[in-house]
Amino acid sequence: MSGERVASVVVDVAAEATDKPFDYLVPPELEEEVAIGSRVKVPFGPRKLVGYVVGFPAERDLRHLKPILDVMDLTPPLTPELVKLARWMARVYLCPWITALQAMVPAVLKGKYRRVLRLGPGFVSEGFIAGAEETLVRALQKKGELSLKEALELEGVSRSLVRRMAEKGHLVVEERVGDRTTRKRQTWISPAQPAAVLREAAGKLPKNALRQREMLHFFIEHREDILQPALLSRLGATKSTVDRLVDKGLLHREERETYRDPFAGRSFEKTEPLSLTPAQESVFQKIVAPLREGRHRTVLLHGVTGSGKTEIYLQAITETLNQGRQAIVLVPEISLTPQMVKRFKGRFGGRVAVLHSGLSHGERYDEWRKIRTGEVQVAIGARSAVFAPFPDLGLLVIDEEHENSYKQEEQPRYHAREVARRRCAEHGAVLVMGTATPSVESYYRARVGGYDWAQLTERVHNRPFPPVEVVDLREELRSGNRSIFSRSLKEQLQACVDRGDQAVLFLNRRGFSTFVLCRECGESVECPHCDISLTYHRTNQTLRCHYCGYTRQVPRECPSCGSSHIRYFGTGTQRVEEELARTMPGLRVIRMDVDTTRRKGAHERLLTAFGKGKADVLLGTQMIAKGLDFPGVTLVGVIAADTMLHLPDFRAAERTFQLLTQVSGRAGRHDKPGRVVIQTYSPEHYSIRMAAEQKAESFYREECRLRKRLRYPPFCRLFTLLFSHPDRVKLMQAGSRAARFLAPRLPEGGELLGPVSAPIPRIKDRYRIQIIIKYNNLTDEPTGFVETLRGLKAGLKDPELRLGIDRDGVSLSAGGDG
DNA sequence: AGCACGCCGACT
DNA sequence: GTCGGCGTGCTC
Numbered sequence: 041m042s043g044e045r046v047a048s049v050v051v052d053v054a055a056e057a058t059d060k061p062f063d064y065l066v067p068p069e070l071e072e073e074v075a076i077g078s079r080v081k082v083p084f085g086p087r088k089l090v091g092y093v094v095g096f097p098a099e100r101d102l103r104h105l106k107p108i109l110d111v112m113d114l115t116p117p118l119t120p121e122l123v124k125l126a127r128w129m130a131r132v133y134l135c136p137w138i139t140a141l142q143a144m145v146p147a148v149l150k151g152k153y154r155r156v157l158r159l160g161p162g163f164v165s166e167g168f169i170a171g172a173e174e175t176l177v178r179a180l181q182k183k184g185e186l187s188l189k190e191a192l193e194l195e196g197v198s199r200s201l202v203r204r205m206a207e208k209g210h211l212v213v214e215e216r217v218g219d220r221t222t223r224k225r226q227t228w229i230s231p232a233q234p235a236a237v238l239r240e241a242a243g244k245l246p247k248n249a250l251r252q253r254e255m256l257h258f259f260i261e262h263r264e265d266i267l268q269p270a271l272l273s274r275l276g277a278t279k280s281t282v283d284r285l286v287d288k289g290l291l292h293r294e295e296r297e298t299y300r301d302p303f304a305g306r307s308f309e310k311t312e313p314l315s316l317t318p319a320q321e322s323v324f325q326k327i328v329a330p331l332r333e334g335r336h337r338t339v340l341l342h343g344v345t346g347s348g349k350t351e352i353y354l355q356a357i358t359e360t361l362n363q364g365r366q367a368i369v370l371v372p373e374i375s376l377t378p379q380m381v382k383r384f385k386g387r388f389g390g391r392v393a394v395l396h397s398g399l400s401h402g403e404r405y406d407e408w409r410k411i412r413t414g415e416v417q418v419a420i421g422a423r424s425a426v427f428a429p430f431p432d433l434g435l436l437v438i439d440e441e442h443e444n445s446y447k448q449e450e451q452p453r454y455h456a457r458e459v460a461r462r463r464c465a466e467h468g469a470v471l472v473m474g475t476a477t478p479s480v481e482s483y484y485r486a487r488v489g490g491y492d493w494a495q496l497t498e499r500v501h502n503r504p505f506p507p508v509e510v511v512d513l514r515e516e517l518r519s520g521n522r523s524i525f526s527r528s529l530k531e532q533l534q535a536c537v538d539r540g541d542q543a544v545l546f547l548n549r550r551g552f553s554t555f556v557l558c559r560e561c562g563e564s565v566e567c568p569h570c571d572i573s574l575t576y577h578r579t580n581q582t583l584r585c586h587y588c589g590y591t592r593q594v595p596r597e598c599p600s601c602g603s604s605h606i607r608y609f610g611t612g613t614q615r616v617e618e619e620l621a622r623t624m625p626g627l628r629v630i631r632m633d634v635d636t637t638r639r640k641g642a643h644e645r646l647l648t649a650f651g652k653g654k655a656d657v658l659l660g661t662q663m664i665a666k667g668l669d670f671p672g673v674t675l676v677g678v679i680a681a682d683t684m685l686h687l688p689d690f691r692a693a694e695r696t697f698q699l700l701t702q703v704s705g706r707a708g709r710h711d712k713p714g715r716v717v718i719q720t721y722s723p724e725h726y727s728i729r730m731a732a733e734q735k736a737e738s739f740y741r742e743e744c745r746l747r748k749r750l751r752y753p754p755f756c757r758l759f760t761l762l763f764s765h766p767d768r769v770k771l772m773q774a775g776s777r778a779a780r781f782l783a784p785r786l787p788e789g790g791e792l793l794g795p796v797s798a799p800i801p802r803i804k805d806r807y808r809i810q811i812i813i814k815y816n817n818l819t820d821e822p823t824g825f826v827e828t829l830r831g832l833k834a835g836l837k838d839p840e841l842r843l844g845i846d847r848d849g850v851s852l853s854a855g856g857d858g
Numbered sequence: 859a860g861c862a863c864g865c866c867g868a869c870t
Numbered sequence: 871g872t873c874g875g876c877g878t879g880c881t882c
Contacts, residue, residue: 053859
């Protein structure tokens with residue numbers, strides 16, 4: 041018994057108490073298969089669970105250990121590097137280790153557990169059953185088997201009844217742990233020796249070994265792998281022939297799993313590398329230099345829209361592949377268009393796996409497996425592709441690095457940018473982050489030297505930037521224009537439509553008016569469950585809460601003073617749509633906001649319709665700002681640029697700048713020149729001014745100066761703890777208790793602010809307060825303080841109390857509402 | 859998380 | 871005495 045190995049396994053139970061490895065014996069028959077990253081079936085108390093092998097500890101006393109029951113995959117789904125990465129994620133993002141591990145594998149590998157009941161072989165109708173027992177037996181006789189869950193839903197059936205019946209042998213309880221889809225396994229045969237050796241062996245075979253000789257000759261002629269059934273039918277041989285040659289070491293037999301190819305039958309036109317402009321060439325060198333040395337670097341590629349970033353990515357990938365290493369390309373989900381796929385498939389053909397949300401579970405799994413088995417060397421996909429299980433990652437590209445979709449908002453919460461950096465550091469790989477509007481953090485790091493900095497300031501073919509006009513809405517008001525549209529925007533819109541071109545109008549508020557106000561007492565109509573004004577929706581004459589969904593009719597009288605002088609303020613997409621219809625009749629408008637895109641597929645349908653010229657104007661919120669690329673669009677209008685400038689968020693200016701810059705880039709991308717009109721009440725604000733003047737450098741400088749002065753990231757680390765509770769008094773007590781707990785445990789130079797009321801003090805009848813913690817250590821991973829927060833979280837006893845934690849704008853756990 | 863165990867009151 | 875409800879503690 042002495043030579044036996046022990047494996048540490050993290051089991052599939054996402055709970056505090058089980059968030060650690062458990063040790064199991066590796067039975068001799070599984071010895072070969074168990075590796076770090078293996079998915080295994082293990083006994084856990086009275087249950088059987090799936091888990092991942094995370095290590096092989098030296099254990100002296102083996103007697104109390106239970107054995108691993110089974111290994112579930114031919115190839116371990118995870119590499120040791122990913123197992124380690126998951127542990128890091130668990131610490132940094134405050135989630136159970138198993139949750140991070142599960143995030144790295146395709147959905148089909150997430151185990152499914154079922155306890156199934158059947159009538160036992162010993163069951164004989166003894167005549168004396170009644171009540172719940174009878175109900176259960178009848179159901180089992182009818183259906184053959186029931187899951188435990190189904191059984192417990194039957195009238196009167198309880199766990200103890202099931203247990204008693206099982207003890208008497210009337211029932212059999214079977215545990216099933218399985219995958220969601222089945223994999224097709226096929227047996228492949230390949231030659232194990234060079235042709236000369238096979239020829240020699242064929243000569244030495246006894247005369248009557250006819251089939252073996254034929255088979256060897258087949259492989260002398262065809263030096264390739266072949267499916268076993270195909271081989272056998274071709275030669276009229278049987279499996280025993282193969283067995284004998286495999287035993288002699290002449291052939292190799294291998295189990296392989298088959299793929300569903302989502303791009304089967306489609307061929308991609310081969311594209312050749314374009315020659316790089318001198319500016320592109322210089323950026324390319326900055327990427328390739330560390331790549332050739334196998335040195336980890338992060339390169340921030342600040343390149344204006346249309347400056348040819350993709351071609352640089354493609355050539356850097358080619359270089360990576362030439363070195364025998366692999367590459368990952370992350371793109372925001374919406375930019376993973378067929379054109380994008382075509383471009384990569386065209387250059388790299390069968391060496392690319394594409395992971396996007398449109399794939400079925402099975403297809404996604406197959407793409408993933410090509411990565412895992414080394415069949416492809418390039419993976420392109422959205423956020424989760426950052427976990428592509430390559431063994432020797434050389435290059436990782438994050439396109440549009442400032443995009444919010446790189447943040448995962450469900451457990452495990454993570455930021456793909458941070459995960460990517462970690463992976464690249466581990467592999468000695470180059471991380472390239474490309475964007476026209478870097479996040480302030482990345483910009484700062486590139487400037488002070490943490491990252492390498494590369495810039496592309498010119499558009500390919502020297503396409504001009506569209507002229508941007510900033511309209512001062514205060515001025516408009518003074519000159520008597522009370523409409524939503526400034527005279528200039530209206531003129532431009534008219535001219536654009538007259539030319540037969542298309543326009544995009546952008547507004548980040550849905551609904552009709554933002555709030556309803558009583559002119560007598562000045563009170564606005566608020567949600568009874570949240571401390572926020574209700575939004576007026578014209579279509580069904582209702583007021584709606586955008587936080588909890590509460591809906592009510594518009595009151596005739598003010599709820600607080602009874603006056604009938606009620607007015608609508610602010611502007612929403614519905615209102616703009618209506619005013620467009622009034623001022624420019626006959627205009628065809630497509631409105632895109634949460635209300636019109638709620639149904640599945642509506643998003644794509646509306647965009648396609650607009651792309652086909654079915655409307656003159658695309659009017660929408662946030663969601664239309666990105667990824668839009670319509671040749672017919674020559675006018676982009678921003679209805680109110682400052683709506684998000686006054687949000688209580690230190691990134692408000694950055695977001696405004698990024699949005700305006702991105703939106704402006706959407707005008708006149710093709711052969712037609714474009715125009716941009718930005719309407720605002722604060723034309724002097726630096727984020728608006730510098731976006732309009734396309735002075736990115738000046739904006740980032742100013743923003744860094746302010747952040748430094750006010751002590752915000754990237755000049756400190758910022759934690760926001762948001763507590764919520766239905767009872768205000770209990771919430772206050774919990775808040776002060778938390779502050780008392782944290783105060784003596786702050787990192788050096790740490791500063792604790794609060795507890796104070798949250799920006800929205802109540803959502804869905806839960807009161808909200810927050811504590812803000814700032815500290816300076818930016819070089820270390822924030823694991824130390826997260827550990828303190830874990831302690832705080834574990835110490836919360838009241839189940840009604842929820843705690844949401846946010847670090848530098850990445851939320852680690854939700855605690856605000858629903 | 860699940861599940862067993864153990865204690866306690868309600869009931870045939 | 872037996873059944874079921876619920877709090878506690880453990881899973882290699």
